[in-house]
Amino acid sequence: MIEIAYGIEIQPEKDPYVETAQEVVHSIIEAGTPGKFLVDIWPWMKYIPAWVPGAGFQRKVARWRQCRNDLLELPFEASKKRMDDGNLDLCFVSSRLSEIESDTKMRPYDEGIIKNAAATIFAAGVDTTTHTIRAFILAMILYPEVQKKAQREIDSVLGFQRLPEVGDIDALPYVFAICKEALRWHPLVPSGVPHVASEDDVIQGYFIPKGTIVFGNTWMLLHNEADFGPNTDRFDPERYFIPGVRDPRSTGAFGFGRRICSGRHMAMNSVFLAIASILQVFEISKERDGSGKEIPVEAKFCSGFVSFATEFKCTIRPRSSAAEELIIRSVS
Numbered sequence: 001m002i003e004i005a006y007g008i009e010i011q012p013e014k015d016p017y018v019e020t021a022q023e024v025v026h027s028i029i030e031a032g033t034p035g036k037f038l039v040d041i042w043p044w045m046k047y048i049p050a051w052v053p054g055a056g057f058q059r060k061v062a063r064w065r066q067c068r069n070d071l072l073e074l075p076f077e078a079s080k081k082r083m084d085d086g087n088l089d090l091c092f093v094s095s096r097l098s099e100i101e102s103d104t105k106m107r108p109y110d111e112g113i114i115k116n117a118a119a120t121i122f123a124a125g126v127d128t129t130t131h132t133i134r135a136f137i138l139a140m141i142l143y144p145e146v147q148k149k150a151q152r153e154i155d156s157v158l159g160f161q162r163l164p165e166v167g168d169i170d171a172l173p174y175v176f177a178i179c180k181e182a183l184r185w186h187p188l189v190p191s192g193v194p195h196v197a198s199e200d201d202v203i204q205g206y207f208i209p210k211g212t213i214v215f216g217n218t219w220m221l222l223h224n225e226a227d228f229g230p231n232t233d234r235f236d237p238e239r240y241f242i243p244g245v246r247d248p249r250s251t252g253a254f255g256f257g258r259r260i261c262s263g264r265h266m267a268m269n270s271v272f273l274a275i276a277s278i279l280q281v282f283e284i285s286k287e288r289d290g291s292g293k294e295i296p297v298e299a300k301f302c303s304g305f306v307s308f309a310t311e312f313k314c315t316i317r318p319r320s321s322a323a324e325e326l327i328i329r330s331v332s
């Protein structure tokens with residue numbers, strides 16, 4: 001995501017930009033959980049000075065504000081500097097800033113819009129995409145037959161000639177069904193992002209006054225057997241081949257209405273590329289202990305506004321020497 005937004009390659013560990021983005025995302029998760037802070041219930045509390053007992057949220061918010069500013073400013077400035085030095089590859093920032101330079105009608109504050117948009121791509125895309133791929137890896141350990149079937153499909157279409165591309169989606173329907181199931185099985189935002197009713201409404205006889213906070217129950221929608229076929233607690237890509245079955249992309253996995261995830265098309269392409277490439281070249285399995293016995297794995301997800309798979313052990317190794325060669329060819 002940081003390469004797409006800013007053209008900056010991340011460090012393999014403890015990348016400062018990624019750590020800041022993660023802190024911002026965690027602040028959004030904490031602040032976005034309705035009722036998490038008393039100030040949500042009594043808004044006048046925002047006037048209490050930070051040193052008063054019970055006003056700890058003020059200190060948290062000050063720290064979060066600093067992180068938000070760092071996320072907004074630091075990678076953008078680094079990206080701009082590289083551009084000035086003639087050292088920046090094609091990315092969102094470079095392409096948009098070049099437009100400003102070549103178009104005299106662009107206004108000075110357009111640079112601020114580009115800065116905000118780049119930070120949004122970065123912050124909104126990092127954890128969401130990785131947690132979806134994490135759910136997929138967990139599912140491959142728990143449902144090895146799904147992994148085998150997907151690998152047979154990829155082997156027959158691509159072999160080990162090249163890694164998958166977005167143009168391969170139609171030729172790999174089972175792999176794409178796995179991507180949809182990774183979105184549906186344990187949705188990232190199970191209770192949906194809170195929205196506000198913009199006008200009075202009546203839904204199935206219930207009066208919803210303007211200003212009411214409403215939640216789309218994503219978990220319920222994505223586990224409804226009438227829409228997704230039987231055993232919705234199972235990770236089962238076959239369900240997408242049942243005629244009339246719903247698509248999780250338009251059933252809440254990316255939210256609802258005019259605030260639906262604006263990165264959903266890019267997200268789905270990224271998820272497909274990651275999942276198809278992993279399946280093509282790697283074998284995912286349970287880790288074994290010193291005596292060669294498989295270490296059991298359970299599907300455990302943290303609870304909260306955002307829910308993702310908690311830590312689990314697994315082994316990921318190249319499927320064959322041909323797969324190993326393809327991996328080396330693709331990174332060099």
Ligand code: HEM
Pocket residue numbers: 120121122124125126128129132183188189192193252253254255256257258259260261262263264266267268271
């Ligand atoms: C698999 C990955 C992703 C999932 C599951 C996901 C899910 C969501 C959800 C549930 C929402 C809340 C929508 C609502 O309010 O109803 C959202 C909002 C948003 N997402 Fe994503 N997202 C993903 C990836 C991305 C990526 C890659 C980007 C950017 C490139 C992105 C950008 C955004 C933005 C900007 C919003 C706020 C939209 C608004 O409030 O108008 N997302 N996403």
